[in-house]
Structures are given as C-alpha cells and as structure tokens.
Amino acid sequence: MNPKFNINTYTHIRNGKLSLNGNIVFEDETKDFSTFIKSAYRSQDMDYPKFFKMDNLSKLAFMAADIILRSTSNSEENIAIVLSNKASSLDTDRKHQESILDSDNYFPSPSVFVYTLPNICIGEICIKHLLFSENSFFIFDNFNPDHLWIQTEHLLKTKKANKVLCGWVDFDDSNYDAFLYLVEEEGDLDHTIKDIKQLYLCQ
Amino acid sequence: MPVKELREELKEKIIAQLNLEEFSVSDIDDDDALFGDGLGLDSIDALELIVILDKDYGIKLTDPNEGKEVFKSITVLADYIAERTNK
Numbered sequence: 001m002n003p004k005f006n007i008n009t010y011t012h013i014r015n016g017k018l019s020l021n022g023n024i025v026f027e028d029e030t031k032d033f034s035t036f037i038k039s040a041y042r043s044q045d046m047d048y049p050k051f052f053k054m055d056n057l058s059k060l061a062f063m064a065a066d067i068i069l070r071s072t073s074n075s076e077e078n079i080a081i082v083l084s085n086k087a088s089s090l091d092t093d094r095k096h097q098e099s100i101l102d103s104d105n106y107f108p109s110p111s112v113f114v115y116t117l118p119n120i121c122i123g124e125i126c127i128k129h130l131l132f133s134e135n136s137f138f139i140f141d142n143f144n145p146d147h148l149w150i151q152t153e154h155l156l157k158t159k160k161a162n163k164v165l166c167g168w169v170d171f172d173d174s175n176y177d178a179f180l181y182l183v184e185e186e187g188d189l190d191h192t193i194k195d196i197k198q199l200y201l202c203q
Numbered sequence: 204m205p206v207k208e209l210r211e212e213l214k215e216k217i218i219a220q221l222n223l224e225e226f227s228v229s230d231i232d233d234d235d236a237l238f239g240d241g242l243g244l245d246s247i248d249a250l251e252l253i254v255i256l257d258k259d260y261g262i263k264l265t266d267p268n269e270g271k272e273v274f275k276s277i278t279v280l281a282d283y284i285a286e287r288t289n290k
Contacts, residue, residue, distance in 0.1 A: 049224070114247055
C-alpha cells in the first residue's frame with residue numbers, strides 16, 4: 001500500500017504579514033521590503049547575523065523556511081527542498097549589471113554576485129539547518145502546484161527524503177510573495193494539488 | 204588623514220559594505236581580529252575588502268598571502284593603507 005503524505009505546516013510572507021498555519025505571527029504596514037523583513041527577523045528572535053548579508057530573495061526564502069524548520073530536528077530527518085518562482089534572481093542580477101555597466105567605474109561587488117542564481121537561497125537554508133538532502137529550484141510563469149506535487153511525491157515515494165519543504169518564493173523590484181509548506185507522513189492537511197492551491201491563496 | 208581617523212573611516216566602510224548590521228563603530232576595537240573569532244568575516248567579505256582597497260584607496264591587492272596579513276585587524280589595515288597613500 002502506498003503511504004499517504006500530508007501537509008504538516010505552512011507559512012506565507014506577503015503584504016507586510018508573516019503567518020504560520022494561517023495565523024499571523026508578525027505584521028508591519030511598511031511598504032519597504034528591506035525594513036519589513038529586518039523587523040520580522042528581530043520579531044522572531046533569530047540570531048543569525050549572516051541574514052543581513054543575504055539578497056532579498058534569500059532573506060525571503062530563509063525567513064519562510066526558518067519559521068517552519070525551527071521546530072524540527074532537521075539534518076536527522078532528511079528534509080529535501082523544492083522551491084520555485086517567476087523572477088528567478090532577477091532583482092540581484094540587475095544590481096550586479098548596474099555595477100558593471102561603466103567600464104571607468106568597474107567595481108562589481110562579490111557579495112552581490114554570489115546571489116545571481118535563484119537556488120543560492122536553498123543553500124542559505126541548508127547551511128543554517130544542516131541539510132544535506134536533495135534540492136531543486138524551478139522557474140515558472142505562475143505558482144505551479146501540479147509540478148510541486150509531482151516532485152514532492154516522487155521524492156517521498158522513492159525514499160529520497162522523509163520530508164519535503166516546498167513552495168514559492170518570488171522577489172522582483174519591490175514585490176514579494178512566499179508560500180512554503182512541509183510535506184511528510186504526519187499532518188492534518190491532505191497533500192493534494194487542490195489543497196496546495198487553496199493554501200497558497202488563503203492569505 | 205591621520206591614522207586614527209583612517210581607522211574610524213575603515214570601520215564605517217566595513218560595517219556599511221559588509222552589512223554588519225549588528226555592529227557599530229564603537230563595537231570594533233582597533234586590534235580585534237577581522238576574521239575568525241573577531242568580527243567573524245568570511246571569504247566573500249575578504250573579496251569585498253579587496254574591492255574597498257581598490258575602489259576607495261587605489262590599492263590593488265593581488266597576493267592572497269599579503270591579504271592574510273593585511274586584513275588581520277583595523278590597525279594593520281590602516282597602517283597598510285597609510286603607507287601606500289601617505290594619508
């Protein structure tokens with residue numbers, strides 16, 4: 001008999017709100033992402049100075065993942081990560097491009113350049129939570145629950161992972177949207193495409 | 204520029220460029236180790252320091268072994284810059 005997998009916990013970060021399982025845990029009306037995410041960091045008593053060095057996409061993904069993973073024992077649980085978005089790392093790519101446009105003032109920043117790939121945000125999550133498991137990052141035109149479901153079920157059914165942290169983390173210009181959820185055998189919510197879609201839209 | 208002022212300037216630049224949000228100038232002693240147990244800078248920060256030297260002081264650092272010595276502390280870094288720029 002095939003095991004059945006469930007959504008154990010989920011988080012949203014959008015419109016100045018950070019929520020866990022549908023409950024708002026931090027809210028700040030400021031329109032500016034940089035100010036909002038720093039305030040959210042401080043509100044959650046996180047002690048991880050490297051957070052401030054991350055680009056906006058990594059800050060968004062890191063914060064969403066940390067809210068979910070802080071209650072798990074992580075590396076022992078073989079948690080895979082499957083993330084997706086639309087803008088890839090475009091926000092940081094533009095910053096890097098601006099720094100190399102003028103050949104007479106050519107000083108690209110190494111700390112900006114290292115974030116010119118979207119999957120770097122997965123690396124930041126893995127470093128903090130000591131994850132050595134499968135991971136992948138997909139680029140779609142829109143949130144794609146069908147693809148996330150297929151990837152997640154495959155990882156779990158083939159026992160490549162015991163749990164999968166998956167979802168959507170998109171940052172472009174000043175717009176941001178994160179929805180992450182943890183799939184495993186435990187949990188009260190069915191892991192179906194319909195349920196994923198409903199949870200994504202629920203905040 | 205007197206070396207003392209140069210040290211303060213370097214602290215401000217390092218905090219800003221390396222996004223050391225939880226540090227202020229007064230938190231950094233002149234002889235604190237920049238890497239390891241001191242400020243806890245990493246390899247990407249070392250590259251940023253090389254860019255600061257080039258962009259703000261016109262000093263190109265190409266020898267990795269020299270970097271190891273130069274980036275020991277604010278005192279060592281300020282003396283290194285002062286020697287090369289007569290600041």
